Amino acid sequence: MQAASLLCSSSSFLPSFTSLRSSHPRLQVQPLFRRAAANSSSSKLPLNLPQNYRTALATLCSAGSGSRQGPSMTSENGQDPRIARISSAIRVIPNFPKPGILFQDITTLLLDTRAFRDTIDLFVERYRGRDISVVAGIEARGFIFGPPIALAIGAKFVPLRKPKKLPGEVISEEYSLEYGTDKIEMHVGAVQEGERALVIDDLIATGGTLCAAIKLLERVGADVLECACLIELAELKGRERLGEKPLFVLVNSA
Incomplete structure (x- = not known):
C-alpha cells in the first residue's frame, strides 16, 4: 500500500x-x-x-x-x-x-468495482492453465479473494479457518506469535493427496499464517504451488520465512 x-x-x-x-x-x-x-x-x-x-x-x-x-x-x-x-x-x-x-x-x-475486478483478473491471469485444483483461503480476507479466483480457474475453494469455526472433523496446524501461539484448521477430506494448491490471503506481514497454511496442506499430501497476496509489508520479511516456496504479490511496500 x-x-x-x-x-x-x-x-x-x-x-x-x-x-x-x-x-x-x-x-x-x-x-x-x-x-x-x-x-x-x-x-x-x-x-x-x-x-x-x-x-x-x-x-x-x-x-x-x-x-x-x-x-x-x-x-x-x-x-x-x-x-x-x-x-x-x-x-x-x-x-x-x-x-x-x-x-x-x-x-x-x-x-471500487474496477479495481476489485482488476485484482481478481491479475490473479486469474497468473494461475489459469496451471492445473491448480485447490485454492485455499486464509480467514478472513482470503475468503474475499479466493472464491472468485477458484471459480475462474476451475478449482475448488477450501477455507482455512480459526479454531472452532469448522463444524466437521478438522486437521489443524499451530504457529508461533511473538507471545503465545495460534492455529488454523481445515476440514478432513477437503484436500486430497497429490492435488495442486494455491494459498491466498490479503496481506503478508511476518509470514507466520502462510507458513502454517503451507504445512497444513502438505501434511495431507497436497503440492503447494505458490502463495499469493494482495499486499506485502516487505520490511517485516515474511517472504523469507517461506523459504523456497514462491510468493506472488500485487502491491509491495517501498
Whole structure:
C-alpha cells in the first residue's frame, strides 16, 4: 500500500513493535515519513490517498520538513496500469486500532468495482492453465479473494479457518506469535493427496499464517504451488520465512 511505510516521527507516540505484532500481525508500525530515494525507478507509483487521509497524516506529522514526502509503491508488474488503480484504491487509516498504527484497509478497494475486478483478473491471469485444483483461503480476507479466483480457474475453494469455526472433523496446524501461539484448521477430506494448491490471503506481514497454511496442506499430501497476496509489508520479511516456496504479490511496500 502506498502508505504502508508512513510513520510518526515521535518514538514516544509508538507502542512497542513486538506487542503490536503479537496482538495484530496484519499491522505495520513504521515512522510516518521517510526520505524519498534520490533516483526512484519508473516502477514506483505515486502516493494517491484521498484528501482527508493526506490531511490526517499531515496533522499527525506536523513536525515533518518540506523535504520529506510519503512513500511510493512498487509492484511485480509495474508496467500494468491496473496496479496503479489497485494501489490507489487501498485506504490507509492512521491510529487504528490504536495510536501509532497505520491500518491497511482493503474495504475501499472492494467498493471500487474496477479495481476489485482488476485484482481478481491479475490473479486469474497468473494461475489459469496451471492445473491448480485447490485454492485455499486464509480467514478472513482470503475468503474475499479466493472464491472468485477458484471459480475462474476451475478449482475448488477450501477455507482455512480459526479454531472452532469448522463444524466437521478438522486437521489443524499451530504457529508461533511473538507471545503465545495460534492455529488454523481445515476440514478432513477437503484436500486430497497429490492435488495442486494455491494459498491466498490479503496481506503478508511476518509470514507466520502462510507458513502454517503451507504445512497444513502438505501434511495431507497436497503440492503447494505458490502463495499469493494482495499486499506485502516487505520490511517485516515474511517472504523469507517461506523459504523456497514462491510468493506472488500485487502491491509491495517501498
